[in-house]
Amino acid sequence: MSLPGNQPPKRSFKEKLIAVAPKAREIPQLVICSTLASLLLTSAGVVMSAMAAKAQIVPDATLGNEGSTVISGAIIQDDIADLIDGGAKRDSNLFHSFSEFNVNAGQRVYFANPDDVESILSRVTGNDGSDIFGTLGVDGPADLFFVNPNGIIFGEQAVLDVEGSFYVTTEEAISLGNGVYSATAPDTSQLLTVSPSVLVGQYLTRNSGDITSRGQLAAQENLAMVANTLDLQGQMAAGDDLTLLAENVKIRDTATDPFVGFAGDELRVQGREQVDILALSHRDSGLYSYGNMVLQSANPVGGDAHYWSGGDFRVEALDGALGSLESPVDPIIRTLGDVEIDGYRGSSLHILAGGSVKIGTAIITEPDAGALGVDFLRETITLLDDTVVQVDGGAQPTLDIRAGVKPEALGEPPLSLLTGFDNNTFDLLPVPISETNIPSGANIEIGDVALWAANGLVLLTNHYQPNETLTGNILITGDGLFDLGIFADRIRGALNSQVENAYFDSRNNVTVTNALIATSGIGDVGDIVINAEGLVRFEGAVVATNLSNEQGQGGDIRIRAESVEVLDGTDVSASISGPGNVGGVMITAQDRVVFNDSNISSRSVSAGTGDSGNIVLKARTVEVLNDTRLRTSTFRAGNAGDVVIMAQDRVVFNDSNISSRSFSTTNGDGGAIEITARSLDVLNGSRLETDANGSGNAGSIVIDVRDGVRFEDSSGSSRVFGSSQGRGGNITITARTLEILNRAFLTASTSGTQDAGNIVITTETLDVLNAGLTTATSGAGDAGDIVIMAQDGVVLNDSEASSRVQRDGDGNGGDIVITAGALDVINGARLDADTEDAGDAGDIMINVRGRVRFEGTSADGVFGSGATSGVLNPFTDGNGGDIVITTGTLEVLNGASLATGTFGLGNAGKVVITTRDRILIQGNAGINTRSDKLSSTGEGNDIRIVAPLLILKEAALLADTNNSQPGGDIILTLGRLEILDGGQIISSSQGSGVAGNLRIDATQGVLVAGRNPNFSNLVAADPELAEVLSAQSILSVRSTANGTAGNIIIGTAGTTPEIFLNDSGQIIAESASTDGGNIFITLNDLLLLRNQGLISTTAGTAQASGNGGNITINSPFIVAIPNENSDIAADAFEGTGGNVNITARGVFGIQPRPQRTPLSDITASSELGINGTVNLATLNTDTLENSLTELDDTLIDPTTITASSCIAAGATDDQSSLIITGRDNLPAGPDDVSLTNYSTETVQLVTSTPSISLQEPNALYQLTDGRLVLGRQC
Structure with missing residues (x-):
């Protein structure tokens, strides 16, 4: 407030209002008049009419010849009054001095106001206080200073008629610059010309008197009261500043008489020791100012009142720092500007501010029990998120703070009683709004808030009736008394307390830094609702709804904003440890939600039997970073809540965790994790987990993403633990692309009695690099399936997709099902469906439009790429699963393999492959099915392949039995079969079991040729390979131990045209010590053996029986x-040689012999036993001897007869079969010499003859198809 001093000429209140009127706003209006005579108010505390009248006005002699005089009967303002004249004039100051000064009821006393006098200074030097029971005024515009150190009483009929300012004080002196005008030491006074001041209170002493007012005091400019104690009732008004300054200030009203303190500018109440305001008995009571309002004390201000300020509202300590406010009833603060309070303690507090609000600590102890509209507010408010809040400070303990409210929504101060002035009534003028009191923001800043009573409400909003020109934030700092934040602690309140809610509603930002926002207790827990049009930011904060050990429901945490940031260890949690349900956590952002090193949870803990709530996040992007955890859980019968994330754009998890768990040993289910987004990244140790104990089910993980999903060094899992009876949850991912990289895993498992969940992937492309997909069971439940549906390609690179029955698992393994455009399993990647216990392994089923490729080994060379389904435990009876592949082309390359097998009591599964194009198995690769331990009793199974072309190059198909059970068959239905460079197709027995059969139909023939140039290196690295494989290209059924070799059947369908065995290519059915297998070959065209080609059913290869x-x-x-x-051999060592039965039109270049020679032989010998037989059934030409046969025109095709060709016959004289051999592709000439007889010549071995260009035929020969050909003998 401005003090009198060296100032420009003063303007009247009216002049000031007119000056600012262009900036005014049409809200509460006020009429200021010269008197308040029309006010008839009474005081219950002081009965003025009972007091005896004192001597009236007695001037003293301290001013000498310039003493004061009293003129009775003067006419002032058309009425009789006493006029005080005289005095000592010094420039614009006029000094008066009295030994006594009193104004009786009905008396009118005025100070004369010479024209050039601006300040009238009046003192009382006697020992008595002053009683002002009538009218005290100034006959002019001068300011009036009145000093009586003995005390002053304004009675209930007291009226001021002062056009200027009125300063009344019980100080010992009035300050005049460096001098004083003293009432206790008049001789020391200095009658100076400087402007006086009483507003510092520097001359108050313990002996200073009090000021008591029960009247209606008004000054058109400033009104100031300074005393040891101010005891105030009634009304007081100042056109400019109203200042109440004392050691102790006491303000009261009654139900019939309001207390009204009004200032046209600043209103200041200062009680150095105490400010005690209790003025809520009348609805019009309150402190009102058009400027700033300040309550100031060294101790907390007792402020039970309504406040209305056209400027700012502050509670201060004496040094100007913020101070505290206490109110056992219910204060209501309305201000066009800002509100600043260091601390508040008391009943419900309502603040409606046109600007910002700052409170260090607010403690709400109880609701207000007063009257509606007098002591508290009741209103329905709709928040940004359309939440409807019932504000009722009488029904519930309430902290109600509304900032940035538009002026017209603040209501009008109830100043109608101030319109009854006797004289000089001014025109109605609006509340002055100047640049100094236009608010600059709509912020709310809170340190701590504590609710210590039941059914509490915290509402912080700058969205209520907003001034759209302002923006503002809400900041919770935790820097208050408790260093906590906002909490509802009903342990201090009633045991049956109900709901406590906290609402934060901001047009801009909400920030909570190192602070607590909590609702807690032992009844129903309230909600925490935070809305912001800008950013909601938590740093090191705790936001919690907690309920302990009693009946009641948990509260929700709902956050809605443009963006949300949860940072630096912030904990957002809803929990309960009783039978009620836990609240959820819902966060909605138009832009980003960011969690960094934070925790978000909804948990039913300890003794809690209720369900935990859901965590729901909705935003454009969601980022969960740096050890953040999103958790829902339950420990007893309740179900865990879901974690649901819906993002329009990207979701990122980096070194963070999402989990929904049921830790219960009863029937609580785990919740689901559901993520919907444009893209999803789960990175750097992040985990998505749904788990269950007891009889509850684990929740599912459901990911639905429009573009890409990436798991990198992370995991997604759904697990059932212990002996649980619940089912595992599914992991379902739908995305355009899915990448699972660098130690990332998706896992669905169970150790309980029910099934594990499935992993289901629907995508255009799937890339799995150094990562894995796993379903497993170690209990009675089945492992889940892995189902991959990829429109384009699937790549597993140094990775694993597996479904396993683990130790102690009685359940069956799940299937691996892949449907795709293409599949690449490379660099040691595996598809595994295994069992280690009683449960059966699952199947591997692949259906691919294009190419399936298995290729390469792991970086260390230990693991080859491939697909396996096996029985791994030698003491269990689970069966292996099948491998079924349907594709365009299949490639198994460079160390890769497809395998089914058994090490235990169960049987191995089948390998079934169907392709529309070729199969290439190359480079130490293979397909096998085997029973693998002597102690096991499981059977091997079949390999079945249907393809237009099968190529094995340095690779193998193997059906192997190592135990007493039969091995599986190899059944090939092909267009063409090529076995090259040491390729092998083997059905073998290394135990006592019978090796399986090898069945081949190839409509375009069979080629077996070449040796493996790397075989010696392979055997050096793995000597066991030599027991099964060889360096040659082989079609083989064999027994290397006690088991019987199987059979080889080629061409049973009658569609195989030829077999070409070249460069050590072999077809063998051999045994080491048992009977050799049988070989059945049916061809349409040709069996060709070249370069040590071999067909063998030899027994006793180990020189045994x-x-x-x-x-x-x-x-x-x-x-x-x-x-x-090249040989055809059915030999034996100790046993009987086998039989060779050949039916052919011609056998050329190979002949039967008693034993093998360096030539091409047909043998059925036994080294120590009885030889077998060789039976050749070839073409019979007897029908052509000495006969003439009519030939069909098409019988001889001249294009098949070439110049210089000849006819080669078999080696025996009695069985002759012929084929045409020749070169140059030249047909025989039509002029060849005709034959005169039809005899056939003796068949001889071909002899080498010099090449000649043309030779005439010398005989007629019949071919195998019955055609007769003119030719010459070779």
Whole structure:
């Protein structure tokens, strides 16, 4: 407030109002008049009419010849009054001095106001106080200073008629610059010309008197009261500043008489020791100012009143720092500007501010029990998120703070009683709004808030009736008395307390820094609702709804904003430890939600039997970073809540965790994790987990993403623990692309009695790099399936997709099902469906439009790429699953393999492959099915392949039995089969079991050729390979131990045209010590053996017993080169040699012999036993001897007869079969010499003859298809 001094000429209140009127706003209006005579108010505390009248006005002699005079009967303002004249004039100051000064009831006393006098200074030097029971005024515009150190009483009929300012004080002196005008030491006074001041209170002493007012005091400019104690009732008004300054200030009203303190500018109440305001008995009571309002004390201000300020409202300590406010009833603060309070304690507090609000600590102890509209507010408010809040400070303990409220929503101060002045009534003028009291923001800043009573409410909003020109934030700092924040602690309140809610509603930001926002207790827990049009930011904060050990429901935490940031260890949690349900956490942001090193949870803990709530996040992007945890959980019968994330754009988890768990040993279910977004990244140790104990089910993980999902060094899992009876949850991912990288895993498992969940992936492309997909069971429940549906490609690179029955698992393994455009399993990647216990392993089923490729090994060379389904435990009876592949092309390359097998009592599964194009198995790769331990009793199973082309190059198909059970068959239905460079197709027995059969139908023939140049290196690295494999390209059924070799059947469908065995290519059915297997070959065209080609059913290869197997060949032609040592052998060592039965039109270049030679042989010998037999059934030409046969025109095709060609016959004289050999592709000439007879010539071995260009035929020969050909003998 401005003090009198060296100032420009003063303006009247009216002049000031007119000056600012262009900036005014049409809200509460006021009429200021010269008197308040029309007010008839009474005081219950002081009965003025009972007091005896004192001597009236007695001037003293301290001013000498310039003493004061009293003129009675003067006419002032058309009425009789006493006029005080005289005095000592010094420039604009006029000094008066009295020994006594009193104004009786009905008396009118005025100070004369010479024209150039601006300040009238009046003192009382006697020992008595002053009683002002009538009218005291100034006959002019001068300011009036009145000093009586003995005390002053304004009676209930007291009226001021002062156009200027009125300063009344019980100080000992009035300050005049460096001098004083003293009432206790008049001789020391200095009658100076400087402007006086009483507003510092520096001359108050313990002996200073009090000021008591029960009247209606008004000054058109400033009104100031300074005393040791101010005891105030009634009304007082100042056109400018109203200042109440004392050691102790006491303000009261009654139900019939309001207390009204009004200032046209600043209103200041200062009680150095105490300010005690209790003025809520009348609805019009209150302190009102058009400017700032300040309550100031060294101790907390007792402020039970309504406050209305056209400027700012502050509670201060004496040094100007913020101070505290206490109110056992219910204060209501309305201000066009800001509100600043260091601390508040008391009943419900309502603050409606046009600007910002700052409170250090607010403690709400109880609701107000007063009257509606007098002591508290009741209103329905709708928040930004359309939440409807019932504000009722009488029904519930309430902290109600509304900032940035538009002026017209603040209401009008109830100043109608101030319109009854006797004279000089002014025109109605609006509340002055100047640049100094226009608010600059709509912020709310809170340190601590504590609710210590039941059914509490915290409402912080700058969205209520907003001034749209302002923006503002809400800041919770935790820097108050408790260093906590906002909490509802009903342990201090009633045991049956109900709901406590906290609402934060901001047009801009809400920030909570190192602070607590909590609702807690032992009844129903209230909600925490935070809305912001800007950013909601938590730093090191705790936001919690907690309920302990009693009946009641938990509260929700709802946050809605443009963006939300939860940072630096912030804990947002809803929890309960009783039978009620836990509240949820819901966060909605138009832009980003960011969690960094934070915790968000909804938990039913300890003794809690209720359900935990959901965590729901909705935003454009969601980022969960740096050890953040999103958790829902339950420990007893209740179900865990879901975690639901819906993002329009990206969701990122980085070194963070989402979990929904049921830790209960009863029937609580785990909740689901559901994520919907444009893209999802789960990175750097992040985990998505749904778990269950007891009989509850684990929740599912459901990811639905429009673009890409990436798991990197992270995991997603759904697990059932212990002996739980609940089911595992599914992991379902739908995305355009899915990447699972660098130690990332998706896992669905159970150790309980129910099934694990499935992993289901729907995508365009799936890339799994150094990562894995796993379903497993170690209990009675089945492992889940892995189902992959990819429109384009699936790549597993150094990775694993597995479904396992683990130790102690009685349940079955799940299937691995892949449907895709293409599949690549490379660099040691695996598809595994295994069992280690009683449960059966699952199947692997692949259906791919394009190419399936298995290729390579792990970086250390230990693990080859492939697909396996096996029985791994030698003491359990689970069966292995099948591998079923349907594709366009299949490639198994460079150390890769497809395998089913059994180490235990159960049987291995089948391998079934169907392709529309070729199969290439190359480079130490293979397909196998095997029973693998002597102690096991499981059977191997079949390999079935249907394809247009099968190529094995340095690779193998293997059906192997190592125990007493039969091995599986290998069944190939092909267009063409090529076994090259040491390729192998083997059905073998290394135990006592019978090796499986090998069945081949190839409509375009079979080629077996070449040796593996790397075989010696492979055997050096793994010597066991030599027991099964060899360096040659082989079709084989064999027994290397006590088991019987299987059979080889080729061409049973009658569609296989030829077999070409070249460069040590072999078809063998051999045994080491048992009977050799049988070989059945049926061809449409040709069996060709070159360069040590071999067909063998030899027994006793270990120089032991066993009969040689039989070889049955039905082929039009069998051709070998005599000196290339190609053999057909059914030999034995100790046993009987087998039988060789050949039906052919011609057998060329190979002949039966008693034993093998360096030539091409057909043998059925036994080294120590009885030889077998060789039976050749070839073409019979007897029908052509000495006969003439009519030939069909098409019987001889001249294009098949070439110049310089000849006819080669078999080696025996009695069984002759012929084929045409030749070169140059030249047909025989039509002029060849005709034959005169039809005899056939003796068949001889082909002899080398010099090449000639043309030779004439010398005989007629019949071919295998019955055609007769003119030719010459070779």
